[in-house]
Amino acid sequence: MDFKGFDRPGGPGGGGTRSVKVMIAGGFGTGKTTMVRSVSDIKPLTTEETLTEASADVDRLIGVADKTETTVSLDFGKISLNDTLMLYLFGTPGQERFWFLWNGLFKGALGAVVLVDTRRLASSFRAIEEMERQNVPFVVALNVFPDSKEYPLEEVRDALDISPHTPIVACDARDRASSRDVLVALIRHLKERSAVPLESR
Amino acid sequence: MSAPRRPTNPSGLERYYVLTKGRSGPGGSASSLDVATLIVSRTAPAPGFQHEHEEILRRCRDPLSAAELGAHLGLPFNILAVLLTDLLEAGHVEARDPIPAHGAGSGPDLALLEEVLSGLQRL
Ligand SMILES: Nc1nc2c(ncn2[C@@H]2O[C@H](COP(=O)(O)OP(=O)(O)OP(=O)(O)O)[C@@H](O)[C@H]2O)c(=O)[nH]1
Ligand SMILES: [Mg+2]
Numbered sequence: 074m075d076f077k078g079f080d081r082p083g084g085p086g087g088g089g090t091r092s093v094k095v096m097i098a099g100g101f102g103t104g105k106t107t108m109v110r111s112v113s114d115i116k117p118l119t120t121e122e123t124l125t126e127a128s129a130d131v132d133r134l135i136g137v138a139d140k141t142e143t144t145v146s147l148d149f150g151k152i153s154l155n156d157t158l159m160l161y162l163f164g165t166p167g168q169e170r171f172w173f174l175w176n177g178l179f180k181g182a183l184g185a186v187v188l189v190d191t192r193r194l195a196s197s198f199r200a201i202e203e204m205e206r207q208n209v210p211f212v213v214a215l216n217v218f219p220d221s222k223e224y225p226l227e228e229v230r231d232a233l234d235i236s237p238h239t240p241i242v243a244c245d246a247r248d249r250a251s252s253r254d255v256l257v258a259l260i261r262h263l264k265e266r267s268a269v270p271l272e273s274r
Numbered sequence: 275m276s277a278p279r280r281p282t283n284p285s286g287l288e289r290y291y292v293l294t295k296g297r298s299g300p301g302g303s304a305s306s307l308d309v310a311t312l313i314v315s316r317t318a319p320a321p322g323f324q325h326e327h328e329e330i331l332r333r334c335r336d337p338l339s340a341a342e343l344g345a346h347l348g349l350p351f352n353i354l355a356v357l358l359t360d361l362l363e364a365g366h367v368e369a370r371d372p373i374p375a376h377g378a379g380s381g382p383d384l385a386l387l388e389e390v391l392s393g394l395q396r397l
Contacts, residue, residue: 090337092372093390094310112397118345120309147309149341154393161310161339161372181308183375183390210375253397260391263375267384 093154094161095256096179098204099188100196104216104246105164106148108188112252113150113162121146160256165200184210184259188246191221194232201233212262213241214255238266307355309344310372312337317366326357327366334367 097105110117148164165178179185185204189197197213204211213235215221226241235241242258245251314337319328329347338346344354361367373386 090312090314091370092310092312092337092339093386094308094372115342118342120341120344121350147341149309149339149345151339151342152393152397154390158389158393159312159339160390160393161341163309163341178309181310181372181374183387249397253394257391257394260387260394264384264387264391267375267387 090157090159092159092161094163094182095259096182096185096209097162097164097188098185098200098211099165099214099216100190100193100198100200101167103188103190103193103197105167105188108186108214108216108244108246108252108255109148109150109162109164111247111249112152112256114153115151117148117150119146119148179204179207179209182209184212184263186255186259187211187213188216189213189229189233190218191215191224191229192218194229197233201235210259210263210266211239212255212259213239214246214258215241215243216246217243306371307340307358307369308371309339309341309351311340312370312372313340313343313358314338314368314370315366316368324357327361330357330361331366337370340369 097108099105106117147166150162152160152162154160163178163182187197187200187204201211201213203209213229213233215229230237230239230241240258240262242255244255313330313334315331315334317331319331323331326347326349330343333343333346340351340354340358344351347354349357358367358369362369373383375387376383
């Protein structure tokens with residue numbers, strides 16, 4: 074740790090350090106945690122949210138009776154983009170029914186990556202719906218597993234029912250460069266999107 | 275993995291109750307705290323500070339995200355938010371929200387996106 078003094082003229086330490094965030098979403102077991110790990114500069118951490126008023130429904134689903142407290146964790150990582158800009162990556166909980174806990178989870182995010190396992194396309198439907206509902210710009214990243222079949226991208230687009238403007242890229246979430254390329258695709262998409270008037274998106 | 279877990283520390287709840295003096299959620303200036311909000315100390319801890327407050331001030335001499343801070347302190351986000359509210363209200367820390375792709379009312383921040391892109395390409 075860098076122990077800087079508090080007496081710097083002009084206020085607090087850290088000068089103009091800024092942050093941006095990108096969410097890594099997708100269905101259960103699609104590689105979200107793996108991607109956060111592979112691109113992060115820091116040892117990935119988890120932050121926890123405590124659910125104190127578990128509904129009967131949640132209690133039943135997690136199989137614990139009379140439970141009033143449950144913890145849902147969120148993996149996150151950090152990439153230092155330059156001396157003053159940090160990119161924080163947050164992997165959403167695999168179980169979408171917990172997303173409500175993260176009040177404003179997607180608020181203030183530049184955008185999201187939705188990971189899709191082509192062997193189980195349906196597992197990411199909810200994540201895609203959620204991005205559309207919350208108006209979060211996203212790219213779809215097909216995480217390639219050893220026994221994944223190669224589908225033509227247009228077939229995947231059709232099955233996922235996403236707009237022709239939403240990019241689809243293939244990746245290996247375990248690979249840093251490949252995961253980085255997915256983030257690059259997202260930022261390029263955000264730039265292109267901004268060049269098009271809102272109505273025609 | 276992100277499967278739900280029971281708190282590992284059985285006395286956890288009691289500890290949180292003590293830490294937050296029974297307040298369950300942040301109000302006021304911390305209610306908008308984001309996991310990616312950067313926290314920066316504005317003052318040095320003074321004698322008599324609550325241990326956790328002191329710890330926050332010490333760790334945030336350089337800006338640190340609320341998520342990282344929570345992970346380092348082993349506190350759930352909502353509990354940390356209560357502690358941060360105290361510090362924010364007393365002016366001991368400053369909070370900086372993550373920059374969204376577009377500022378309120380203004381267009382998309384192309385310069386920011388360009389900056390993110392070149393940072394990623396250097397990786
Ligand atoms: N072959 C291959 N395996 C992968 C890849 N990405 C992830 N895996 C494996 O797939 C499994 C699930 O990956 P996770 O990163 O835990 O998935 P997740 O989306 O975080 O899962 P939940 O949080 O439970 O929803 C792990 O065993 C990974 O090692 C990939 O690109 N290729
Ligand atoms: Mg996970």
